[in-house]
Amino acid sequence: MTSLSLDDISLHYEGQDRTVRALEGFSLSVDHGEPIAVIGPSGCGKSSMLLLAAGLLTPTDGTVRVDGGLVTAPRRATSLILQEHGLLPWKTAEDNAALGLRVRGASRRDARQHARQALERVGLGEFARAYPGELSGGMRQRVGLARAVALDADLLLMDEPLSALDALRREDLQDVLLDLWHRRGHAQVLVTHSIEEAVFLGRRVVVMSPSPGSVRGVVENPDMGEPGYRLDPVFHGRCAQLREILADEGALHAEEAVRG
Amino acid sequence: MKRPLSRPVGYVVAVLALLLGWEFLSLALASPALPGPLEALPAFATHLSELIGHAALSLWRVSISMVIGAALAVPLGLAIGRSARADSVFAPLMFLTYPVPKVVFLPVLLVIFGLGNVSKIVLIATIVFFQILLTARDAAHAVPEGAVLSVRSLGANRLDIARHVVFPAALPDIFTALRISTGTAVAVLFLAESIAGTDGLGWFIMDAWGRIGYPRMFAGILAMAFSGVLLYEVIELAERLSTRWRRSAR
Numbered sequence: 001m002t003s004l005s006l007d008d009i010s011l012h013y014e015g016q017d018r019t020v021r022a023l024e025g026f027s028l029s030v031d032h033g034e035p036i037a038v039i040g041p042s043g044c045g046k047s048s049m050l051l052l053a054a055g056l057l058t059p060t061d062g063t064v065r066v067d068g069g070l071v072t073a074p075r076r077a078t079s080l081i082l083q084e085h086g087l088l089p090w091k092t093a094e095d096n097a098a099l100g101l102r103v104r105g106a107s108r109r110d111a112r113q114h115a116r117q118a119l120e121r122v123g124l125g126e127f128a129r130a131y132p133g134e135l136s137g138g139m140r141q142r143v144g145l146a147r148a149v150a151l152d153a154d155l156l157l158m159d160e161p162l163s164a165l166d167a168l169r170r171e172d173l174q175d176v177l178l179d180l181w182h183r184r185g186h187a188q189v190l191v192t193h194s195i196e197e198a199v200f201l202g203r204r205v206v207v208m209s210p211s212p213g214s215v216r217g218v219v220e221n222p223d224m225g226e227p228g229y230r231l232d233p234v235f236h237g238r239c240a241q242l243r244e245i246l247a248d249e250g251a252l253h254a255e256e257a258v259r260g
Numbered sequence: 261m262k263r264p265l266s267r268p269v270g271y272v273v274a275v276l277a278l279l280l281g282w283e284f285l286s287l288a289l290a291s292p293a294l295p296g297p298l299e300a301l302p303a304f305a306t307h308l309s310e311l312i313g314h315a316a317l318s319l320w321r322v323s324i325s326m327v328i329g330a331a332l333a334v335p336l337g338l339a340i341g342r343s344a345r346a347d348s349v350f351a352p353l354m355f356l357t358y359p360v361p362k363v364v365f366l367p368v369l370l371v372i373f374g375l376g377n378v379s380k381i382v383l384i385a386t387i388v389f390f391q392i393l394l395t396a397r398d399a400a401h402a403v404p405e406g407a408v409l410s411v412r413s414l415g416a417n418r419l420d421i422a423r424h425v426v427f428p429a430a431l432p433d434i435f436t437a438l439r440i441s442t443g444t445a446v447a448v449l450f451l452a453e454s455i456a457g458t459d460g461l462g463w464f465i466m467d468a469w470g471r472i473g474y475p476r477m478f479a480g481i482l483a484m485a486f487s488g489v490l491l492y493e494v495i496e497l498a499e500r501l502s503t504r505w506r507r508s509a510r
Binding site: 147 | 431
């Protein structure tokens with residue numbers, strides 16, 4: 001069963017003095033409950049692809065479908081998490097997490113109640129009344145996750161959600177993401193710059209190449225989600241495989257493409 | 261670093277400094293036109309009940325004007341700031357009309373609305389309107405696009421975005437504009453009251469002047485200062501209550 005399908009997508013827009021081809025002939029299909037990671041150099045159209053999937057951009061050519069229905073506007077059960085600006089500084093953690101529900105017409109009380117449960121889920125129960133300015137970077141990203149959880153999203157789209165965090169917090173939040181996915185079983189597309197993150201959180205890792213943005217290759221990663229995967233030799237093998245593809249593409253220097 | 265004084269202590273220190281400077285200036289000038297606080301304060305006490313009536317009237321005029329001006333300017337300014345199309349028409353209109361001192365229209369307003377409250381309220385509301393309109397427009401312009409996008413991805417419509425993103429983002433700037441326009445509003449009210457009508461602090465002060473009652477006149481000026489403090493403190497309080505997140509920001 002397909003959750004998200006992008007079919008032969010082109011996305012062009014007018015730049016300064018030429019037409020920019022952000023995506024060309026891009027196709028991707030994500031099954032229900034399938035976690036996908038997308039990796040590629042800057043300018044390969046990863047973010048545009050997510051905005052298309054979220055219904056915030058319209059493709060020049062091709063179709064975007066979720067659950068078989070054509071996507072023309074933001075969809076109720078799709079949740080998009082951005083690296084920055086996802087949280088509104090004037091709302092408490094609770095009200096930020098509740099925002100999606102509020103916008104979708106839930107009463108303040110219902111929305112808050114769901115938001116509190118969602119905050120508990122991501123380990124922020126005690127911080128419901130704190131403002132984002134009082135929280136650390138990692139905690140703020142957890143609030144962003146709580147918003148998606150509160151919405152009961154069946155499709156989670158994430159644009160480098162952890163790239164502003166230091167390495168330790170990053171792994172911590174990767175565990176939270178994995179745990180959420182295990183428990184909720186939603187389809188998810190994670191756009192990332194990090195090879196390890198892609199292999200840790202993507203059952204399939206899609207490698208994109210720039211100008212114009214298209215699919216360069218796919219690494220199957222069926223062991224993703226196994227306990228202790230980070231320490232598994234298979235994990236390191238996949239990282240090396242991915243590194244090689246990226247090096248071939250010129251996204252990495254060849255000497256960095258050391259086999260794990 | 262030394263700790264700041266508490267607010268009441270700050271006021272006491274400021275008032276003492278002001279009174280001292282005033283007394284000193286009055287002694288130096290030795291003119292009946294500038295009575296010292298030792299003369300003005302008893303006059304203030306004598307006329308207190310009369311002054312309270314006039315001050316209440318003036319305060320009422322200023323506050324209702326500011327509320328009307330802000331209530332009209334904030335939504336319009338935010339809308340203009342969020343729409344490039346509206347901005348292309350309204351921005352030139354604002355730049356054409358903003359620099360014209362609205363006080364010059366007082367004679368026209370007096371003809372249309374008479375000598376009573378309405379002409380004064382319309383005048384002050386207009387002035388406040390323009391100051392806040394411009395600020396609200398710029399503030400709405402500066403709202404980070406990422407914040408709008410992330411809320412839009414939740415399925416928010418324009419009204420949701422205005423309510424959850426644009427309005428709160430602009431609120432601190434709107435309060436600054438409100439504070440700045442308070443000074444202008446009080447000054448213009450003084451002018452309007454001294455030109456037309458027979459009540460309000462502006463009238464009281466000019467009337468005392470006309471009768472060469474200098475201590476009485478300064479009692480009126482004192483009442484005006486207190487009214488200003490009241491206005492600023494109310495705005496401060498409103499800002500503190502409606503922008504709580506700013507105290508927690510790091």
